[in-house]
Amino acid sequence: xxxxxxxxxxxxxxxxxxxxxxxxxxxxxxxxxxxxxxxxxxxxxxxxxxxxxxxxxxxxxxxxxxxxxxxxxxxxxxxxxxxxxxxxxxxxxxxxxxxxxxxxxxxxxxxxxxxxxxxxxxxxxxxxxxxxxxxxxxxxxxxxxxxxxxxxxxxxxxxxxxxxxxxxxxxxxxxxxxxxxxxxxxxxxxxxxxxxxxxxxxxxxxxxxxxxxxxxxxxxxxxxxxxxxxxxxxxxxxxxxxxxxxxxxxxxxxxxxxxxxxxxxxxxxxxxxxxxxxxxxxxxxxxxxxxxxxxxxxxxxxxxxxxxxxxxxxxxxxxxxxxxxxxxxxxxxxxxxxxxxxxxxxxxxxxxxxx
Ligand SMILES: C[S@@+](CC[C@H](N)C(=O)[O-])C[C@H]1O[C@@H](n2cnc3c(N)ncnc32)[C@H](O)[C@@H]1O
Numbered sequence: 001x002x003x004x005x006x007x008x009x010x011x012x013x014x015x016x017x018x019x020x021x022x023x024x025x026x027x028x029x030x031x032x033x034x035x036x037x038x039x040x041x042x043x044x045x046x047x048x049x050x051x052x053x054x055x056x057x058x059x060x061x062x063x064x065x066x067x068x069x070x071x072x073x074x075x076x077x078x079x080x081x082x083x084x085x086x087x088x089x090x091x092x093x094x095x096x097x098x099x100x101x102x103x104x105x106x107x108x109x110x111x112x113x114x115x116x117x118x119x120x121x122x123x124x125x126x127x128x129x130x131x132x133x134x135x136x137x138x139x140x141x142x143x144x145x146x147x148x149x150x151x152x153x154x155x156x157x158x159x160x161x162x163x164x165x166x167x168x169x170x171x172x173x174x175x176x177x178x179x180x181x182x183x184x185x186x187x188x189x190x191x192x193x194x195x196x197x198x199x200x201x202x203x204x205x206x207x208x209x210x211x212x213x214x215x216x217x218x219x220x221x222x223x224x225x226x227x228x229x230x231x232x233x234x235x236x237x238x239x240x241x242x243x244x245x246x247x248x249x250x251x252x253x254x255x256x257x258x259x260x261x262x263x264x265x266x267x268x269x270x271x272x273x274x275x276x277x278x279x280x281x282x283x284x285x286x287x288x289x290x291x292x293x294x295x296x297x298x299x300x301x302x303x304x305x306x307x308x309x310x311x312x313x314x315x316x317x318x319x320x321x322x323x324x325x326x327x328x329x330x331x332x333x334x335x336x337x338x339x340x341x342x343x344x345x346x347x348x349x350x351x352x353x354x355x
Contacts, residue, residue, distance in 0.1 A: 004044045007037050019045035020052065023059040030062055038062060039128050063128055070318065071104055071129075074172070077318035083309040084172070084202065085111040087299035091168055091200045092117035099123070099166035099194055101153045101186060102173045106133035109146045112170065119145050121162050125152035154189050165196040169266075171203075176243055176311075176320045177349040178208050178261075178295045184346045187265045201266035205298030209310070210340045210351055211257040212280055212332065213292035215323040216250035217242075222325075240350070243320035246294070246313055251321075253313060254288050254332055255280040259296070260342045260351065275343050277354055282336040291324040291340055291351050324351045 001009075008014050014025060022045040029038035042062035045051055051059065074080065088111055092098060096117045100109040103122035112120050124130035130150035137146040149161045156162060169190055173181040183206065191201065221242050223231040244251065258278045263271050296310040311319040330353070332338065339354040 019048035020055040074318040089115035098168045101171035103133040123149045168200045188268045203297040207259040207262040207296040211253045212255040214252040215290040293322040
């Protein structure tokens with residue numbers, strides 16, 4: 001019995017109906033919390049040859065729910081992809097079992113196999129994404145060596161989802177501020193439990209880099225006088241940070257950059273505390289209006305040119321820079337020193353100019 005047959009048997013009112021009714025009912029199932037059945041029904045509707053354009057939009061909205069847009073951006077980030085593939089190629093061989101945490105499309109697992117890994121288990125916590133990753137593995141003819149497990153890494157069971165501890169853990173679960181996708185909590189659980197002693201973690205290191213800068217877009221993120229009325233009180237409701245494309249024209253760094261927090265993902269006991277401060281040397285005169293923050297990944301410690309992947313201003317990336325506006329602009333002159341402070345939890349970050 002197929003998955004669709006099982007669903008049609010469970011909800012007899014769907015029998016004899018076509019993809020239009022399936023698509024609408026898929027939404028009902030999803031809203032009732034029956035996401036596995038909802039996804040399966042939406043997919044059956046979407047793929048059905050009689051599914052019309054309107055019904056495909058309805059089915060597509062069910063499939064797309066909760067799937068971040070950045071999936072489409074990051075697979076095109078060739079510098080990111082190449083850095084991962086090179087790092088994988090340095091450690092995998094035919095006997096290597098790779099655990100890919102956060103499969104997404106399955107790209108890292110596919111690259112691990114191409115780099116020579118024997119087997120990959122890739123877990124993915126978003127059920128719709130996991131389904132597509134499995135379809136992609138099949139379409140690429142590697143289902144026997146790339147197994148997608150639709151689970152969060154914390155729920156993986158050794159001896160069930162993985163027949164032994166992995167030789168390599170690879171993941172790309174870092175956002176613009178490094179911590180927002182739970183990279184720390186995930187590694188704190190996965191490394192001691194699912195990686196063999198001495199195994200490799202890719203990326204091995206992640207750092208949060210800060211510099212004092214001038215963000216040319218800042219005025220556009222604040223209210224001023226509009227239609228003759230002073231609306232500036234509304235700025236108290238403004239987000240404390242915003243994202244800038246790394247190639248933002250007119251963006252200037254006025255200080256040298258420095259790492260505020262650095263993490264060796266494979267060594268949780270070495271992680272820094274929740275508060276940090278770093279001195280920065282001003283390198284050119286100007287009016288600073290924001291702390292500019294970005295991430296740097298150390299894929300491995302091989303020392304190879306491509307082992308460090310940094311989201312630097314001026315260099316295209318699927319990640320953005322984060323602008324943390326100062327309370328008020330600050331005129332700085334070359335040679336002066338300032339201090340930047342930050343606080344983090346496992347999954348949040350705040351950055352400011354220390355008084
Ligand atoms: C930024 S995407 C990366 C996708 C793919 N690995 C790549 O590099 O192209 C991160 C994916 O990891 C998943 N994810 C994040 N943390 C996870 C965890 N602890 N266990 C399983 N999946 C996770 C998210 O749902 C998302 O699909």
